[in-house]
Amino acid sequence: MLLKLLFTDLPELFYTINLTPPILLQGIKFGPLSITLITGVFLLLAGLIVFLFFHFKKLGEKKFRAILFGLITLAWLPLYLNFTYNNLYDLSENLKALKFSDSSKRVLRLCNMDNRQNVGGVYCRLFSFFTFIKNNLPAGTEVELLTSPGLDGYFNYYLYPNYNIVKQADYILFYYPNSYIYKDNILYHRQGDKDFVMGKYKILFAKSNGEFILKKQ
Amino acid sequence: MTIKLILFFLSIFIPGALVEKLWLNSREPFLFKLALALGIGAALITLELFSIFFVLKLKMNLAIFYLFLIAETALLLYLIIKNQLNFKFPSLKFNFPKINLSAVIIFILILFQLVLLGLNALARPPLAYDNLTMWQYKAKVLFYENQINFDPGAANYLGGGGHINYPWGAPLLSYWLYANLGEFNDLAGNIINIIYYLAILITLYYFLKPYLSSAISLFFVWLLTTMPLLFYHAYNGYADLILSYYLLLAFIFLFYWLERGEAKQLLAAGIFFSCALFVKNDASVFAIAGLIIILIKLFLIDKRFMAAIKSGGIYLLAIALPLLPWLFIKIKYHLTFSNVEPGISYHGEVWQNIYWALFLNNSFNIWWFIVIVSLAVNIMKIKKQNDLLLSWLFLILCFIGLITLYLFTEEYRVAVDNTALSRTFLTLAPLSAALAAVSFGRAENRG
Numbered sequence: 001m002l003l004k005l006l007f008t009d010l011p012e013l014f015y016t017i018n019l020t021p022p023i024l025l026q027g028i029k030f031g032p033l034s035i036t037l038i039t040g041v042f043l044l045l046a047g048l049i050v051f052l053f054f055h056f057k058k059l060g061e062k063k064f065r066a067i068l069f070g071l072i073t074l075a076w077l078p079l080y081l082n083f084t085y086n087n088l089y090d091l092s093e094n095l096k097a098l099k100f101s102d103s104s105k106r107v108l109r110l111c112n113m114d115n116r117q118n119v120g121g122v123y124c125r126l127f128s129f130f131t132f133i134k135n136n137l138p139a140g141t142e143v144e145l146l147t148s149p150g151l152d153g154y155f156n157y158y159l160y161p162n163y164n165i166v167k168q169a170d171y172i173l174f175y176y177p178n179s180y181i182y183k184d185n186i187l188y189h190r191q192g193d194k195d196f197v198m199g200k201y202k203i204l205f206a207k208s209n210g211e212f213i214l215k216k217q
Numbered sequence: 218m219t220i221k222l223i224l225f226f227l228s229i230f231i232p233g234a235l236v237e238k239l240w241l242n243s244r245e246p247f248l249f250k251l252a253l254a255l256g257i258g259a260a261l262i263t264l265e266l267f268s269i270f271f272v273l274k275l276k277m278n279l280a281i282f283y284l285f286l287i288a289e290t291a292l293l294l295y296l297i298i299k300n301q302l303n304f305k306f307p308s309l310k311f312n313f314p315k316i317n318l319s320a321v322i323i324f325i326l327i328l329f330q331l332v333l334l335g336l337n338a339l340a341r342p343p344l345a346y347d348n349l350t351m352w353q354y355k356a357k358v359l360f361y362e363n364q365i366n367f368d369p370g371a372a373n374y375l376g377g378g379g380h381i382n383y384p385w386g387a388p389l390l391s392y393w394l395y396a397n398l399g400e401f402n403d404l405a406g407n408i409i410n411i412i413y414y415l416a417i418l419i420t421l422y423y424f425l426k427p428y429l430s431s432a433i434s435l436f437f438v439w440l441l442t443t444m445p446l447l448f449y450h451a452y453n454g455y456a457d458l459i460l461s462y463y464l465l466l467a468f469i470f471l472f473y474w475l476e477r478g479e480a481k482q483l484l485a486a487g488i489f490f491s492c493a494l495f496v497k498n499d500a501s502v503f504a505i506a507g508l509i510i511i512l513i514k515l516f517l518i519d520k521r522f523m524a525a526i527k528s529g530g531i532y533l534l535a536i537a538l539p540l541l542p543w544l545f546i547k548i549k550y551h552l553t554f555s556n557v558e559p560g561i562s563y564h565g566e567v568w569q570n571i572y573w574a575l576f577l578n579n580s581f582n583i584w585w586f587i588v589i590v591s592l593a594v595n596i597m598k599i600k601k602q603n604d605l606l607l608s609w610l611f612l613i614l615c616f617i618g619l620i621t622l623y624l625f626t627e628e629y630r631v632a633v634d635n636t637a638l639s640r641t642f643l644t645l646a647p648l649s650a651a652l653a654a655v656s657f658g659r660a661e662n663r664g
Contacts, residue, residue: 010445010579017345017453019639020445020580022573034577040586047590054594065657068594069436072587079582080443087333094340102404106342113344153350153379160354161361166372 007085011116012109014123023082035078043075103127122151122176129175129211130158136205136213142169146177172201172214187214218398222408225397228286233258235293239300241485249423252416256466260492260539262286263389267495268542271385276364279396320432323439327418330442334414338407338452348454351379353403356391360401375550382552384543386496387456407452413462414451417647418442420462424469424651428658437654440587446580446643456496461644463493464503468648471507471611472655475514475604483511483528487535494540498554499641502618504536510611518603557627564629571620571632574639581646588612591653599656608652615645 008023024032047068054064093112097105111124137143139162145155155173156165174182181188181195185202188195201214233254237243240257243250269275269282343353355378359365366373375381376388390409395401418438425434441447450458467489474482490507493500511532515525537544546552575585592599592609599605619641623632631637 014346015635016449017347017455017640018636019574019578020449022577022579034579036579036583037577040576040583043583043586043590047594051594068590069433072440072590073436075583075586076440076443079579083443083445083448083579083582091333091336094336097340098336102342102402105340105404106344109341109344150346153346153354157349157354157357160357164372 003085007082009089010082010086012090012113013117014113014119023079035082039075039078043071046071046075122148123154125211126151126154126158126175129207132205132207132211133159133163133173133213137163137171139163141171142166143171143173144169145173145175146180147173147175148178151175170216171204172216174210174212174214176210182212182214185217218405221398222405225394226412228393228397229258229262230254231258231290232261232286232293235290235297236261238297239293241481246423246426248419252419252423253466255412255416256463256489256492259390260386260463260495262393263386263495264539264542266389266393267385270359270365270389271546272542274365274367277396317430317432320430320435323432323435327435327439327442330439330448331415334411334448334451338411339404341407341452342404343406343454345453345455347379351383352387352454352456353391353406354378355385355388356395356406357401357403359388359392360395375552380556381550382498382547382554382556384495384497386492387459391454403454406454410451410454410458413459414447417458417462417465420465420469421647421651421654425654425658428655433657434654437650440582440584441647441650444581444584444646446639447646450640450643455640457640457643460493460497460500461647463489463496464500464644465647465651467493467503467507468608468611468651471510472604472608472651475510475607480528480531483532484535487532488539491536491539494536495543497644499619499644501554502622503615503644506611506614506618508532509614510607513610514603514607518607555626555628557630560627561625564624564633567620567623567629567632570635570638571623574635574642578639580639580643584646584649585642588649588653591656595656605656609656612645612649612652615648 010020010023022034022036024034025038026032050059050064050067050071053059054061059067097108100108107124107127110126113119114121114123133143142164143159144167145152145165147155155175159165172187174180179190180198181190182201182203185200187198187201189198190196200217202217204213204215206212230251233256234250236257237250237253241253243253245253265285266277269277343349355376358373358377362373365376368374376385378388387409391403391406394406394409398405418441421441422434422438425437429437447458447461467486470482470486470489473479474486486507490500490504494504508529511528512525515521515528574580595605599609622628623638
């Protein structure tokens with residue numbers, strides 16, 4: 001509890017590969033301030049003062065460097081400690097995951113990211129849908145994929161080389177697509193506020209509402 | 218699995234070490250040479266694989282390729298013997314170093330980061346989007362199809378994946394790992410970035426060691442290990458970290474050339490820029506920055522017009538020659554350097570994202586502030602020493618090149634949506650660490 005007060009959780013999210021978000025100090029008169037900016041500006045100002053002392057011969061070079069490296073360490077520490085706190089949290093998760101199979105590690109990691117980023121479970125359920133496909137469609141089948149942008153990459157990667165994802169096929173993998181509706185054996189493509197009929201399809205296998213395999217009729 | 222992994226590493230390190238001996242014959246410490254051998258060996262093997270798959274359009278036959286590698290190793294050994302270059306194995310004599318408590322503490326902190334990294338790599342299979350859609354996808358397709366598909370109508374045309382115009386350095390190295398393992402195992406693929414990460418740390422330490430104390434050199438290595446984004450990339454398979462490694466090597470040899478003026482160093486810088494260009498197209502910005510530095514030094518500072526032309530030519534040849542197979546394929550299949558439509562217009566909104574990426578986000582802790590402090594407090598020394606001055610100018614030109622790209626071209630999209638901006642600055646982190654740290658070095662320790 002005390003740790004939660006002192007440190008900020010920075011769990012692994014889908015965008016962690018692109019950037020690490022700032023840690024903001026809340027409740028400050030001028031609005032939330034990034035700790036990176038606060039400690040960085042502190043280092044710039046303190047460094048400048050020490051440098052002026054050195055420049056006007058009030059400090060020897062050895063002492064100047066020692067103070068400067070001390071300041072760098074001091075300014076580095078707040079975010080480093082927070083980084084370590086998050087790393088230790090990851091460590092405890094990793095130690096648990098080590099004994100899992102590779103596929104379980106994959107599911108755990110994806111579900112954790114899905115859950116922490118509040119994506120709604122569509123990523124987390126992916127692997128059970130892949131297993132569902134594997135159990136119901138023979139390998140080598142040509143399939144068409146209807147899903148949301150961002151999920152297609154996972155299908156292409158994990159279904160290869162067992163299934164050929166093509167632009168048009170008799171079988172459709174229907175997995176929470178944004179702009180497609182399946183109703184009364186008809187598949188519609190929604191463009192703007194109009195629904196265009198794509199064709200007549202029957203549900204071959206259904207896993208849940210929003211996850212099924214369709215076959216062209 | 219262990220033996221297959223060893224075979225994979227031997228196939229990289231042995232030719233890499235032999236080429237290093239033949240070409241650079243450097244007197245650097247053993248671990249630094251090992252880090253260099255990784256860079257050279259990986260570039261060599263991926264260029265050979267590229268030539269087989271793309272230029273010769275052949276299917277991979279592992280037995281024949283192993284025979285080729287053995288013949289290549291024998292030839293390199295023969296050349297070393299012929300040139301009377303003694304190949305010394307690392308000394309087994311161990312001189313107990315003088316114990317410096319601060320160096321020991323920092324070393325333990327670095328080891329701690331490496332343990333955390335190792336556990337992340339073992340417990341977290343690749344899931345990041347670009348890795349699955351591009352880097353690992355290309356390696357996976359190649360592993361199962363054993364050849365490149367040249368049919369423009371095929372789903373996996375020219376290897377498939379997100380961008381067919383991307384260089385093949387990183388996917389081919391992953392492919393080579395899986396080919397050695399005999400199975401597609403992307404969790405094991407995590408090891409590639411870890412090895413590059415270690416190579417970056419080792420290279421940085423041994424580059425700084427002649428200029429700074431062990432403790433200060435290790436201190437900068439520790440700063441690098443605790444930058445959150447760099448650490449995350451060390452077990453997530455993107456190519457940015459590999460690019461940053463080649464860029465660090467290219468910078469180091471450019472620095473040596475500025476300091477000592479040996480043509481060999483300039484050639485090395487060019488070749489490492491070439492390796493970087495085989496990893497990501499972004500490296501072209503850094504290679505141009507390198508050329509500008511060479512011309513400024515010889516033309517404006519030394520006033521040697523012919524030398525500027527000659528050195529610039531050597532540098533450009535060193536970049537272009539290893540890349541010929543890739544450039545040939547780029548031209549033949551009309552592959553561009555950029556992913557976006559051509560067009561020039563100003564996108565001022567990018568400035569805010571750049572400010573966030575460098576000074577507000579936590580991707581690099583407060584690293585870019587430290588770079589500014591290092592430049593500011595060492596400015597008098599930098600002004601007096603051309604090698605330092607030009608090295609800083611190189612870093613600034615790299616930044617200007619990237620920022621210009623984001624401000625004036627359609628690349629601005631990846632800056633505005635934050636998908637690539639911080640990752641691009643990440644490639645400059647190791648080289649900026651080398652530069653910021655070496656600027657603190659005493660003048661008498663240099664040269």
